Amino acid sequence: MLRVGQCLLPLSRSYCRCVHTTRLVKEDPRWPGWNVVVGIEVHAQIKSRQKLFSHALTSDLSEPPNTHVVSFDAAFPGTLPRLNPKCVELGVRTAIALNCQVQRRSAFDRKHYFYPDLPSGYQITQHYAPLATDGTLRLSEEDAVVRIKQIQLEQDTGKTTFDPRRRISTIDLNRAGTGLMEIVSEPDLRSPEEAGEYVRALQALLRSVGSSDGNMEQGSLRCDVNVSVNRQHESLGTRCEIKNLNSVKFMMVAITCEAFRQIELLEKGLPVIQETRGFDEASAATFSLRNKEDAPDYRYMPDPNLPPLLLDQTYINTIRQSMPELPQETRSRLLAQGLSERDADVLMAIDMGREVGYDGVLGHGAVAYFDTVSRGRDPKVVVNWITHELLGQLALRKETFKENRFSTEQLGELIDLVQSKRITGTSGRMLLRHILTHGSSEMPSKLAEKMSLFVSASDSTSLETWCKEVIEALPEEAQAVRNGNMNVLNKLVGRVMKTSKGRADAKAVRNALQDLLSTKM
C-alpha cells in the first residue's frame, strides 16, 4: 500500500492531487476494475454553552421548541451578531488536532437562501477565508492519511417539521444559530469502509478535544458525501453529492449503492451527471434532488457586521500547549503503560461515551478514571480491576460507566487493601459489589473493618479453627483427602471460605487443610 505521506508537505494542491491519484487501491471484489473515490463534508455542532453569534444557550433535542431563542436568532430587525470566542477556541482546537494551518486571518460571509428555518435569509459562514486549511487525519485500520481541505465556522439552521395531518410546517428555532464546524476532506477515501472509519475517527477526535459531541443520532454530527467512480488508471469521474446522512452505517450503504449506480451507468455508456442526491434508507437507494443547472446561487457576500477574525500566534500557541490528548496519543500511552491492546480498546471504547462538557471542559471518562486510579499503582492491576470487576458489575446491573458512582478514591484504596493482602481478593470483590449495590460513599477500609474482612495476624488461628470445624463437619471428605483424593480438597476449601465469609485466603486455606490432614495421617 502506498503511503501518502508526501502530501503532508505544503505542496500546491494540484500537485497533491496528482500524487494522490496514484495511490494504489486494493482491488475491491464488489467492483473489480473500478475505483471508488469519496470525499466527505462533516458538519459538527460545536459544544459551546452559547450560540455562535448570540447569547442564547444551545440546546439538545429534549428541550421544548423555541425555548432557546433570543431576538437575534429570530432575525429581529436591529439585532447584530456577536462572535462567541469559545466557538473560535473550539474550532482552533479541532484545527490543531487535525494538523491544520490555523489562519491568522479568517472572515465571515453570508450565504443567502430562503427557507423558513433560516430566519435572516442567510447563513453566516466562512466561504472566502476559512478558519483553517490543509490538515490531515490518519486512519489506523486502513493505514491511510486523509487530507483535510478546510475547517470553517458557521451557523446551524432551525428545524422545520411538516405535519401532514394539519398540512402545516412548524418551525423550531432552538438550533438556529448554534455553532457548526464544517470539516471538508479532500477526495482521499477509497471505499465505504474507509469513509466509515474516517467519520468514526473524526468523531473520536472531536470528542477527545471537547469541541463536539459528534453524535450522529442526535444530529450533532451530519455528513454530506461526494462519490465518484473511475476505471482503474483513468482520471477521476464526475462526482455526485449525497446529502444529510445521519448514521455511519447508512452513509456506508449510501456510498455503496451510489457507487453501483454510477458504475452501472458508465458500463451502459451513459454519463454520470453532477448533481445533489438524497438517500432513502428504506429502499437503500439514492435519488436526485437537484442537478447542476438547478444549483442555487447563494450570492455570497462578506458579512458587513463582523470584522475579520484575527488570531495572533500567542493565542494559537496557548491553545496548542493546552491541547487535550488525542485518541491515538492516548492509545500509545496506554500501551506503553503495559496494557494489552484489548484493555486499551475497552477503556477507549467506553471513553467514547463520556459526556463532552460545554466550552471545551473535558468530561471524565474511563481513561481519566484509569489514569487517576493508576497513579502510584500497577497499571495492569488497575486495568484488571476496572475492566473485569468494575465494568463487569456495572454490566450486570445494566448501568453505563457514566452512571458509575464508585469513586477513584474508593477503587484505589480497595486495590491497595487487596494488593497489600490486608483483605483477600474475594473480600475486595465483595466490597465492590456492596458499594455499588448501596451506592455507598464510605471508604473500603471503613467497610472492611465494619464487616470484619481484615486478614489480621490472629487470623492464622481462626483459619486453623475454621479448617478444624470443617474437617469435623465433613469427616468423609476429610478422610478421602487423607487417602490422597485431592479433588475432594476443593470442596473442603469452598466450605472454609464460606465459613470465613470470604475473609480467608483460598491459597492459605488449601495449605492449612493439607497441613492439618497430612499431620493426622
Added chain:
Amino acid sequence: MLRPLRCSGHLRALNILGYHARLITSQATYDKNADINALVFTASETARKSVGTGPLREVSVAVKDNICTSDMPTSCSSPMLRNFHSPFDATVVQLLRSAGADIIGKANCDEFGMGSLNVYSVHGPVVNPHEPNERRSAGGSSGGSAAAVAAGMCDVSLGTDTGGSIRLPAAYCGVVGLKPSYGVISRWGVVSFADSLDCVGIMARSVKQVQRVFGTLGQYDYRDPSAATPETREKASQACSRSMQEWLSISQGGSLQGLRIGIPQEYFPAELSSSITESLRHVIDALQSRGAQVIPVSLPSTPYALSAYYVIASAEASSNMARYDGVEYGLRVDPPPGADTTKTANVYALTRSKGFGKEVQRRILLGAYALTADAFDNYFLQAQRVRKLIRADFNKIFHVANPLNSTHSPEPQSEVRGVHVLLHPSAIRTAPPLDDALIRDDGLEAYVQDVLTVPASLAGLPALNVPAGLAEDGWPVGVSVVAQWGCDEMAMEVGKIIQEIVP
C-alpha cells in the same frame, strides 16, 4: 380644533389616553405635524413621565422610525413593518433615556432609509417646514427627523445616515446634522439598511446641541460588532486634540490662524446649482478673513464614489431585507387557496411583493444582481476596490493620520501639513418641490442627490452639515465639514465657527 394627522392610525397611544391636557407636546406641534408629516407616532405621556435627571434632562428628542423602541412602533416607514413593535430599545434610545432625554415620538423617513427625498414612506412624504405651502421635500431619508427639528417640534432628533440621509435633509431643512465616524455610535437596535455604511447621527438647530448629545451617545457598545474599541477611541481622541491645538487655542481671540481647510475640487459637479456655490463662497471668505488657510485639494476617486456606493449599499440592502419573509414578524400575505406552495420562494414572494415599496424592491433587485456569481467580481468587488481608493484619497490629504490604519505612517512632512477639515456643499441644490419631475420620475437621476455625501460614507468619516444661509430662491443651503475618522469633535468645532459667522 385639532386637525387629524395624516396617518391618524399611528397615534393610537394618543387616542387611548385622550390627547388633550395629557400631552406635553403642544397643540401647535400637532398642527405643525399635520402640515409637514414629520412624526409618525407620538409617545404617550406615561412613557414620557419616566424622564430622569441626567445631562439631557428636558431635551426633547424625536427618533427616526428605523431605530427600535420598545414602547412605540418601529415601522421603518414600510408596509412590511407597519404594525411592528420591537421587543427592545436600541442602545441609543437607552442612552437617551438614561440621560434624562424626553423622547417625544418617532420620525418619518424613507422606507428602511432608502431614498433621498423622504417620499418613499408608507406614512406619506414629509413636507419641508421652511415654507410648507410651497410643498417642497424635506430630503431623505431622515426627512422627518430634520423637519421636526426645523419646525421646532423637538430640540434634537436622531436620524441614520447611510449615504447622506442626515446631511441632505439637514441641508434642505436648514438644520445642523452630524453623521459621526462609522462605529462611534452604537448600531444595536438600528434596523440595518447597509451595515458597513449605516451610522446613527444627530440633528439639532445648533452645533452645540449636537455636540452635547454626541457626548452622551458616542459610547462603546459591546453589542455592536463594528463598534470602535475604547482603545481606538482614545487614540483618535488624542490625535484629534493634538491637531486642534494648532488653531483652537488662538481661535478664542477670533483668529483662525493655523486652521487649514481643504476645498475638494471634485465636489463642484456640473449638476451643482450656482446659488449653492455662492453661499459656500461666503462661508469660505468669512473663514479666510479670520485667518484660516483655504487650500484647494483633490480627491481623484470621487467620480466613482456614487456608483460604488449604490452597488455596495444595494448589495447589503438585498441581504438585510431577506429577513422580511412573513414568518417571524411583520406583514404576512398568506397564499391563496390552491396556490403552488411547493417552493419557499413562491410563498415569500406574496409577502415581499406587498410589503416592500418600489424603491426598496428596486434596490433589492440591484443588490441581488450585484451579488450573483457572474456579477460579483465586476460589481461588488470592483465597488470594494473603489471604496479603498476613496479611503486612501482622504487619508492622503488629512493632517491627522487615520487611527484605524494599524500601520503607522510617518507624520506628514512640514511642507505638506495636510488639512484639518474639508469643506464642500452638502447638496447640489436646495430642496426640490415634492411634485418635481425628479421625484415623480423613477429614474436613477434621484441618486445624483447623494453625489456629494457618499464619499464620506464610504470612508466612514465624520461629516457635519451646517446651515449656510439661504439661496436665491429663499431656501436653506448647507455646507459640509468633513474630518478624519475619529475627529468628530474637530468637525463640530469648525461647525460652531461657521454657525458664528453665518448671519
